[in-house]
Structures are given as C-alpha cells and as structure tokens.
Amino acid sequence: MKVRKARLQDLQPLSHLFDEYRQFYQQTSNIEAAIEFIKQRLSAEDSTIFIVENGEKLLGFTQLYPSFSSVSMQGLWVLNDLYVAADARQHGVAKKLMNAADQWARSTASKGLILETDKDNFKAQKLYEKLGYIKQDSTYHYFLSALNQPQT
Numbered sequence: 518m519k520v521r522k523a524r525l526q527d528l529q530p531l532s533h534l535f536d537e538y539r540q541f542y543q544q545t546s547n548i549e550a551a552i553e554f555i556k557q558r559l560s561a562e563d564s565t566i567f568i569v570e571n572g573e574k575l576l577g578f579t580q581l582y583p584s585f586s587s588v589s590m591q592g593l594w595v596l597n598d599l600y601v602a603a604d605a606r607q608h609g610v611a612k613k614l615m616n617a618a619d620q621w622a623r624s625t626a627s628k629g630l631i632l633e634t635d636k637d638n639f640k641a642q643k644l645y646e647k648l649g650y651i652k653q654d655s656t657y658h659y660f661l662s663a664l665n666q667p668q669t
Contacts, residue, residue: 538600
C-alpha cells in the first residue's frame, strides 16, 4: 500500500470512491457530479487529497481544505472527508491517510488539523483519539443552511 497526493490522472477511480463516500452518508449516487466536483478540486488546487493505492486500485482517500485561525494567526487544515472502501477496511488504510494528513499539516507549518464526526461513529472516534486528536467539549458547532432559508 502506498499513500500519495491525488492527481488529475486519478480522477475516475477517485470520483468513484468519492461517490461511495457520499452514499455512505445517505446521499444518492451521482457519479457525473462526483467527477465534476473532484475535477474542480484537483484543477483549482483548493483542497489537498491523499489517496492510498494498492497497485492500480485506490483503497481510500482523505480530503483537506485550508482554513485559518484568526486568534492564533495561523493556517490550519480541515480534514473534511475520510473514506476507505468497504473491502479495504481494517487493514490500516485510514491510519495511513490520517498520518499523511498530519505530515501535510506539519510540512505546511499550520496550527494543525480539525475534523468533526458523527456522535455514533465510534470506530472513527477510536482511531482519532488513538492518533492524538482531542475531543473538544468546550465549544458547540452551529450550521445555517443557505438553501430554503427565508430572508430575515
């Protein structure tokens, strides 16, 4: 297994993994939209995507988005997506991806990595805590949908 940054040449297999990831989160499969979304990210270089491959097969990916901490005046990375193909789970793929993200954050001299996960995603939580991530109980996360909101 090898971990590396994704390239535009990885578009097709990466988009299929991305589509599987979205289905995992109860989204309807839409491979055309997945291809376009990943193509935009790779072309614009507005995210960093790491993949794990075994020969020609992609086993998983993580996608990081740049952000900033105004208080510390440093950059940081939002680990927004992490997905391992069903037949590749329990083989260290997620750990390889998380370690690549950590190395990327260090190599870019950022403050660190932030992520969120569902409260019932116990396997992911266990991995994150094993890798040194600290659960933040001191803050709340809020969300305001820009869709279907009445103007105030």
